[in-house]
Amino acid sequence: MAERVLMKGNEAIAEAAIRAGCRHYFGYPITPQTEIAAYMAKKMPKIGGVFLQAESEIASINMVYGAAATGTRVMTSSSSPGISLKSEGLSYIAGSDVPALVVNVQRGGPGLGGIQPSQSDYFQATKGGGHGDYRMIVLAPASVQEMASLTIKGFNLADKYLMTSMILADGTIGQMMEPISFEDAEIENYEKPWALTGTEGKRKHNIVNSLYLKPDELEKKNFERYERYKIVEENEPMWEEYMMEDAEICVVAFGIASRVAKNAIVAARAEGIKVGLIRPITLWPFPVKPLKAAADQVKSFISVELNMGQMIEDVRLATECKRPVTLCNRSGGMIPSPEQVLDAIRNAQKGE
Amino acid sequence: MKTTQILIAGFGGQGVLFAGKFLAYKGLVQNKQVSWLPSYGPEMRGGTANCSVILSDMPVGSPIITTPDVLVAMNLPSLQKFVDAVAPGGKIIIDSTLIDAKVERTDVEVFYIPATQMAKDAGFVTLANMILTGKVLKEITDVTYEGNKETLEAFIPAKKANLIEVNCQALQLGYDY
Known part of the structure; x- marks a missing residue:
């Protein structure tokens, strides 16, 4: 190495x-x-x-x-x-x-x-x-x-x-x-x-x-x-799938947001919530294929972003709005905490 | 599987980022997963500055520390800002030359070290940061204390190699305190 x-x-x-x-x-x-x-x-x-x-x-x-x-x-x-x-x-x-x-x-x-x-x-x-x-x-x-x-x-x-x-x-x-x-x-x-x-x-x-x-x-x-x-x-689409095998909730996040999301997913898994992550590595071309497939597997999506909700539109397009997509975000230079993302996962689990 | 989150906070110019860099290199040299995240921008020019270092056996998730296991406070504003964030059972290391206040929490372990005074007495007035870092090394189990010289050599440029010895002395002072 x-x-x-x-x-x-x-x-x-x-x-x-x-x-x-x-x-x-x-x-x-x-x-x-x-x-x-x-x-x-x-x-x-x-x-x-x-x-x-x-x-x-x-x-x-x-x-x-x-x-x-x-x-x-x-x-x-x-x-x-x-x-x-x-x-x-x-x-x-x-x-x-x-x-x-x-x-x-x-x-x-x-x-x-x-x-x-x-x-x-x-x-x-x-x-x-x-x-x-x-x-x-x-x-x-x-x-x-x-x-x-x-x-x-x-x-x-x-x-x-x-x-x-x-x-x-x-x-x-x-x-x-x-x-x-x-x-x-x-x-x-x-x-x-x-x-x-x-x-x-x-x-x-x-x-x-x-x-x-x-x-x-x-x-x-x-x-x-x-x-x-x-x-x-x-x-050329590139993406990473994390704990998606049995996931019922799919978090979508890229860059720093995906790292915060991973912490939250580990914590949610410890609570027994089946949640995974699809991390787009190419934002264009957007990884439509895995998201479309996930829409047949999970009950909802959470888009975690450091903005007012921009990628969420591409998540909805890729999943053809088959499942609800909620936004978990901060803006203006603030970063969501793992706790905030965990709360969003818990809410998704409850169907809220 | 173990992860330790260390937050070092003080004024710009106190060597907060350098101390964090040293701990990150300790982790690197000892084959840990590490991340080092500085506050940046105006802070670096004299405001409050802080630096997050994570040492782990697993790949580091978020490099942002919200509940530090170890807090090093080098000024009062930093102590006030982060004291409540420290994880229960965590450790707080305070430069008591610069901070009069006492920590009221009883669920954390607090070490008061007159690091700035000790540094002055020892003739390396700018190395209070490394005295406090020596104490960090004593209190964490993620990396061994041995090999400080080699670690410093890994990132201090050759033309400043004369500073390695005093940094080691400062670390030792904190470790022994």
Whole structure:
């Protein structure tokens, strides 16, 4: 087994990105993700990479766009208000079909909000954020180890499907330290014939662009893109099932909420309540299959979230509203306690 | 199967996060499951700061501590904030140089250690945190006391290696108190 080291979640993302071959980081500081930029500032110059603190979030995402067009592995990171500023660029990157990795270590919103952990950018990440018909692959780590493994996975998926992978983390997972080992870093390499690498006079030049003034051409592009998204939806959903074998109640939670939920589930099991957890690891594509199957097994669902109830809509869609879905939540930077989740489980058991 | 939740709380600058980091590394070196979660943001710039460390035989669920088994309080606001949260049967370790108050609860074990004064007397005024951490090591059974030097070497950068010896001395003072 590879050596275990203690690392902050944010540092794990940065180290994993470097191991995944990322040599270009553009960003702008914001709590609670600044350690990513700090790590990159320290490491990139030593390995021939680029660390650049841009003048703004908008500048940094457009630097990502430019670098991505050359086919190089590139990333940026920010937290909620900063991601709003980057959203225009995210739409352009999607419209140009180039791969990039974007990290959102969420904090409470809306507006400038606060700096404490949150999951209130679920809609923004999974439903768009920027304008136009597009999707991002959204990966939700629940541990420092996953901060690293999903960063590597995110780069691979971005290259494979020519789209943005977003790591949707939160302040807790970003700031906490846990043991981590990097043994499983599996880097996939994809041909990039579309990349702007200079023709050297030997080939026709490539164009990376998101402007299509003829509506039939733009429609064709969008249809093609959604054919690709369909493949992603078929092949790439990731999830974890915990104590689901005999479960009569299913908790659905991602990221830090799933860890609180696990504590509550252990306590509920000790009281004899048959409860389990489905933890979406990809938020888009959403793991519809296991939730649909669970709807035939359990009597109700509880969506545990650090927001006012966002993922709960996808839980209802995935389960086709066959069973009641209740919300157990905190907002604004507060985190549900295991006791709060346990109470929600007890209520579900009573059929309330 | 055993899990111990340790909450260290004080002012920013007292070494709360460092003490927690040391305990987390103790766990790492001794093959425990560990998590370390700091308060972050404005606290780090001089307000109240705290740090949650969980040592366990099982994978750590939530890294957030709501009922600590061990509370280390390095200032009065932190003691007041967390004293009622400590699990019944838990332990509270107090820097009695900085905190006059006594704990009224009778279902917890309380240790009053004049750590800041002891640190001053010993000539390493900034290491009250490690004196208190030495007492934590005495009171928990998750990790052994031995190997502090190796643990410190695991995360103190080489250019600050001269600090390892005094940290060990501070730990010993607390352990022996």
